[in-house]
Amino acid sequence: MTLSSDLSGPSVEPRVIRKQYAMEMAVERTRLLYQGSLLPTLFMLINGLVCAGLLWSPQRYFVVSVWLIWLLSLVALRVIQVAAFDSAIPNRQAHPVWRRMFMLGSAMTGLTLAGAGIALVPADNFMQQAWVFGLIGAAALSASVAYAVSLPAFLSFTLPCLLPAIGYLFWGGDEQEQGWGWFGLILLGSLSVVAWQVNRLIDQGLLRRFQNQALIEHLQQAQSRSDQLNHELAKEIDQRRRAEDELRETQVDLENRVAQRSLELDAANQALSKSEARLALALKASELGLWDWNLQTDEVHHTQLQELFGLEPEFVTAMLRHLKPRLHPDDLPSLKRALVEHLKGRSEDYQIEYRVRHGDGHWVWIEDRGRAVERAENGRVIRMVGTRRDISASKGLEEQRQLAATVFEAASEGIVIFDPNYALIAVNQAFSQVTGYDIDDMLGRNVVDLPCSRDARRHYAAIHQALEQHGTWQGELVETRKNGELYPQWLQLNAVRDARGNVSHIVGFFADLSARRESEERMRYLTHYDELTGLANRSLFRERLREAHQRVRQGGRRSLALLHINLDRFKLLNDSLGHEIADQLLQKMSRRLVNALPEADTIARLSGDEFAVLFDAYGNLSSLARVATRLAAKLRLPVTVEGHELVVSASMGISLLPDTAREITVLVSQSNMAMQHAKHLGGNNFQFYTDSLQASTLERLQLENQLRKAIEEKQLKVFYQPKLCLATGRLNAAEALVRWNHPTLGQVPPGDFIGLAEETGLIGAIGEFVLRQACWQACEWQRQGLEPIRVSVNLSVHQLRQGKLVSLVRQVLEETGLAPHYLELELTESQLLDSVEHIIATFQQLRDLGVKLAIDDFGTGYSSLSYLKRIPVDYVKIDQAFIRGLRESSEDAAITRAIIAMAHGLSLKVVAEGVERPEQLEFLKAERCDEVQGYWVSRPVEAADLAELLRRDANPF
Secondary structure (H helix, E strand, O other): HHHHHHHHOOOOOOHHHHHHHHHHHHHHHHHHHHHHOOOHHHHHHHHHHHHHHHHHHHHHHHHHHHHHHHHHHHHHHHHHHHHHHHHHOOHHHHHHHHHHHHHHHEEEHEEEHHHHHHHOOOOOOOHHHHHHHHHHHHHHHOOOOOOOOOOHHHHHHHHHHHHHHHHHHHHHOOHHHHHHHHHHHHHHHHHHHHHHHHHHHHHHHHHHHHHHHHHHHHHHHHHHHHHHHHHHOOOOOOOHHHHHHHHHHHHHHHHHHHHHHHHHHHHHHHHHHHHHHHHHHHEEEEEEEEEEOOOOOEEEEEEOOOOOHHOOHHHHOOOOHHHHHEEEEEOHHHHHHHHHHHHHOOOOOOOEEEEEOOOOOEEEEEEEEEEEEEOOOOEEEEEEEEEEOOOOOHHHHHHHHHHHHHHHHHHOOOOEEEOOOOOOEOOOOHHHHHOOOOHHHHHHOOOOOOOHHHHHHHHHHHHHHHHHHHHHEEEOOOEEEEOOOEEEEEEEEEEEEEEOOOOOEEEEEEOHHHHHHHHHHHHHHHHEEEEOOOEEEEHHHHHHHHHHHHHHHHOOOEEEEEEEEEOOOHHHHHHHHOHEEEEEEEHHHHHHHHHHOOOOOOEEEOOOOOOEEEEEOOHHHHHHHHHHHHHHHHOOEEEEOOEEEOOOOOEEEEEEEEEOOOOHHHHHHHHHHHHHHHHHHHOOOOEEEOOOHHHHHHHHHHHHHHHHHOOOOEEEEEEEEEEEEOOOOOEEEEEEEEEEOOOOOOOHHHHHHHHHHHHHOOHHHHHHHHHHHHHHHHHHHHHHHHHHEEEEEEEHHHHHHHHEEEEHHHHHHHHHHHOHHEEEEEHHHOOOOEEEEHHHHHHHHHHHHHOOOEEEOOOOOOHHHHOOOOOOOHHHHHHEHHHOOOOOHHHHHHHHHHHHHHHHHOEEEEEEEEEOOOHHHHHHHHHHEEEOOOOOOOOOOOHHHHHHHHHHOOOOO
8 A cells, every 4th residue: 555655646645545446446346256257157057957957856846946947047137237237337337236236146146055955955865965065065166266356245145055054954953964064164164264365365466456557657647747847947948048148238237336336335425424423423412312223123223322321332232122121110101101102193202201220220310202213004113213311410400499399388487588688589388377478468578568577677677787797697576477466486597698709598487486385384384283183283282382391490380281182982983984084073073172172272183083282370180170071071972974973982181290290201191191091991081190090000011011021931821611511411612711820920810911911912912822722732632532622712803803813713723633613712792893894704704614603791792683693603602790690680580591592593502601509500401501611610720630520521430
């Protein structure tokens, strides 16, 4: 097939050639089949007649006659079919119907021979069988060899001829017939091999014949094409000879013209050189760079590159590649817009200003002008010419002018500029804002004619003389605004001289001093008075106190009384109601102080809610007591602030000079000490300073220092008071109580130092110590094998205010390993009013940890029922005051019974504290109280003693 492809020429595809060969070979095979079928057909006819003669007998007359007639008919039809094929034209012979008709005839012939082998061969005569099968086999052999030209034709004859007879012989049952069946199979196989070999040889012969024919045709075509090319080549050689002659003539003429044109170009070049020299001089003088840009190739010719951009000319050959990257990014959009507008024909000239990075790194301003000088047929610009020049200097001057103008207009001070004759030539906006006059109304007028220069006119001579001699003048004037208002003005004038030393301008700066004067007055006021209340502040109070003390020392008989006032529970009001309401409350209380104390010499506000009243030359102690009583009553009256009706009392301390103090510092200290004592007594009272009060205060100060030392030296110890579960009769909890074992004083009662710790803030450290010790001890009891019990630790409001209680409890539980449900935290009911919402949120977080919560001293407060349903607690501890009165008072029993019922109704457990007698225990059992605590169960004991109690409780016998 490769040879065929080569011979068929380059214009014929191999696939088409193969298809053509296949069609021609199929037609040739059909022709060979028809040509070679006559001899096998005649041989089959002769063999059929011989078989009919051998099988002719009376029993088979009809069958043999029918078969013989059928055989003769098939032979006649085949002869007619061959004759018809031979008479057909070649195109008709290529039709597939001839092939199909031949294969149908061969199949019918094969079946005819198979019928003879099946129906006509006698079963009992071996010789007849041998002759018949031999003749049929010889006919099949001759037909198979003739039909091997086409394997489908071979199979269409052989398979119908042999397979039905072979099948009949195999399934007939006779051993002899089976032997003939094996003979048929061997014959079929042999014929198939012979037919395949013959078919392969015929295919090769046909293929070789067709290839030879194609080769011959190809050679004939090549010969014809070669003759044609030789003829064309001869014509082309003749044409070239004629063209060479014409070219020689043209060359001579061209040489003459080139010589003449060279003379003309030399003259033009000389003129151009002169013109370029003049142009270069002109461009250099004008500092312009000439550029010529080819937009198609991006090539650019540029002069003055070193002067403009600091670049060497050989490094700049393209506009977009070399110059565009040096453009300032902010200027690139406007440059593109201007260039596109000109390229689209929307502008007559291209003109733009932009910045370019110089070779040494700084930016230079460039003015770029250009115009399109050449366009393509479609109108697209292909060439532009223009100039560039450095305008950095002019840009700098312009920026300075704009900056100066901006400063001139944006200045907060008024600026005026006069000519040498004091005529106003320029003012800024601040001038109009200060004076109220319009700028246009003032320009051109002399300073003596300006309505806003009332005071300047009076000082005109002095001002003029100072400017002539010193070139400057400054001073304060009182001028007039347009509305007639007078205002203080600070004016500064400076003379500006030209190069010859003559005054060219007079520049003035003036400022409105009104705000400064008001600020100074405000500062003087705030220096001595409180801004919120208008009362004297601490500074003025000390000054008045020193003056009064000086008068006392000079007068001899004069005396001073100092009243120190502090509002009770003001911090709570401030935290709960907010600073704005608290400030309004302070203002109203200040007015009450002023109205209630007309005889006072000075009333001052010292700090947030602290006031001081100074009485110069008071009468006697009785009159001071009456004044203090009257003041306390007026201060305690209800006051309404933004819808809130508030009642505020005050704690007051009084000290006297010279009765109790000799110096004013001591006087102030004593009054403060007396006020603190009044507050310690519950507030809403006044106290005079006494020597015993000082001793008590000193004792508390010493006790505070010792308590700090006790915390550091670990003098504090935790005792535990057990709680009894009435349902089981077992000890199931214990309350942790702090005790102070002083090295010299011995056991200090809790009532003497707990309150002091609350006031000084030491309660936080003490509470953390008790919490850690109680949790550690509860785990230690469990490690000793005792039944786990719940430990109760008292909280203080100070710990809640710090906001670290939840994290502290979580940390202590993690460090000690105590399960959260074995820890109980107690808060007294009276402390619930302090930041209720914060306490509720904190208790909820503690409950989420798993910690038990309790309300201590329940029943003594005045908000228990309103908050109990909101605060997440587990236990309610009945105050021991109700437990002690169970025997003597039926009211205490009713209250106790009501608390237990109410708590159980809220699914809370009840703990009664202060149980000291058996009848109290029986009452509580009858009322189904959950737990009890008191001396009847046990006093507070140390950890080791409580461990022993727990062991005996677990093993009573």
